Amino acid sequence: MSFASHDSATKQSQGDAITAEEIADSGATASEDVARYALILGDDSLMLAQRLGGWISRAPELEEDIALANIALDLLGHARFLLTYAGSAWGKSEDDLAYFRDEEDFRSCRLVEQENGDFGTTIARQLIFSFYAHELYTRLLDSEDRTLSAIADKALKEVAYHQDHAAQWVLRLGLGTEESSRRMQSGLDSLWPLVEELFVDVEPIERLEGVAVPPSSLREPTMRRVAEIIEEAGLTVPDAAPAYGGDRRGLHSEQRGFILAEMQVLARRHPDATW
Amino acid sequence: MSADVTSLQDAREDAQAGEARFEQLIADDSRVEPRDWMPEKYRKTLVRQVSQHAHSEIIGMQPEGNWITRAPSLKRKAILMAKVQDEAGHGLYLYSAAETLGTPRDEMYDQLYTGRAKYSSIFNYPARTWADIGAIGWLVDGAAICNQVPLCRASYGPYGRAMVRICKEESFHQRQGWEILHTLAHGTEAQKQMAQDAVDRFYGPALQMFGPPDADSPNSQQSMAWNIKRFSNDELRQRFVDMIVPQAEALGLTLPDPDLKWNEERGHYDFGELDWDEFFTVLKGGGPCSRQRMDHYRRARDEGAWVREAAAAYARREAAPQAGLVGA
């Protein structure tokens, strides 16, 4: 009997049971460009899963330990699908890509690499990322690439729960107490300059018409819905210029190196081992 | 006769009938439910046991949680996250069961926070290597299963039912621990050493999870009479040893006990004396990570206080008539 992530009895957002192993076994091979696109999406999910995993045993309520673990598990699942599929282009496994790529080879955005901060900051990031991801996977369902479309189908059900979780908390914090409203606003303010990076049409996306979802097409619908929640919570949509360097390459965050140092330490100490 | 006297007499008669019914339920080995009359000592014993058990699940998230960010493969990371998440769920089931005995959850949190309540000493040991995650799953969750399977029949209904759900998940936990160790034991030389080292360190403390020897366990008798506990500490410990010896052989790892051998006559494994000084030292808060675990728990509670206040304020606001129209 296997013990995959969906065996957790406390998991709240059950999607269909496709597994990273099934993608690996399906024989579907990504082209170089598709693989590079899958890495962009997969690295975002992996970094955010890694960050949210840090909340487990530290959440404000037991129910939140469970909810944040649940979301982290979902994102880790998405990362595993996407990295597995990306790896098919180069004969690499999900673990080769997660553990043996160097800092400059990851393509995650700076938003997901930021430290968790307080609960308000984590929720601010969850709001932005989950609404973005929901728009993304909704459109990726129609991808001509059958593997990407299957991954989107699975992820969409889970991301719907993430959206709901984030929106509920933004309302609670925004309308709760003076302190919670201040902290929620400050979380939004500090992350806002990093939001734009999600919506930049980096390469190779322009070469993948019908396969990839142009990030720029997600900007308006995502931000409209995010703004609605922020306003409903009595908060202000920040007015901040995008931070320079947001093209998912070159100018990555200072935090990425620390994330990888921790994530990769054991695997790299035993490069020939299986686990 | 005044109304007060009548109701006092009624209450006394109710209590007598309740007590007789309680005795009968225990004699019949049936279930006591939250609305049933029960002796105050029975209630107190249960609240203590169930809440301690819940606290153990919560503090138990820490040693394993510390490896989530470093798990050596994505699959192992997912399994570990799911496992630690389950432990949080166990805590929830158990706090809910304890609440049916009339103790609010916040009060139990407070007892843990202030150090008045205990949790299983095993979690005061560090999880230093990845192999410790294997050893914890195999030995610690394994010992928990031996302890908990009989508790599924505990006389208090909500506790027994919570244990049924928990035991199902614990067997997954033990299996994933065993799989981690099996992979390590069949891996590189460094991995094998890591596995053996972890088993060497967790074996003794895992056996001590069943509590002190029967002769030194004064409360056990009453718990057994009430059908809360079904087997003595030493009986459970023996079961556990009998279970893990063949499993260790299958792993290709040894157990660090020179006195461990099959006793044909008893039909059980004999095993050596455990270090009870160490046990009582750790129990009294002198474990390698005792202070660290409590500090971690308190920090999380403190840092989350503003979030809980906000959630409560928001809930009040939503519950208020004409929500949103009433001024703050």
Ligand SMILES: [Fe+2]
């Ligand atoms: Fe548990």
Ligand SMILES: [Fe+2]
């Ligand atoms: Fe467990």
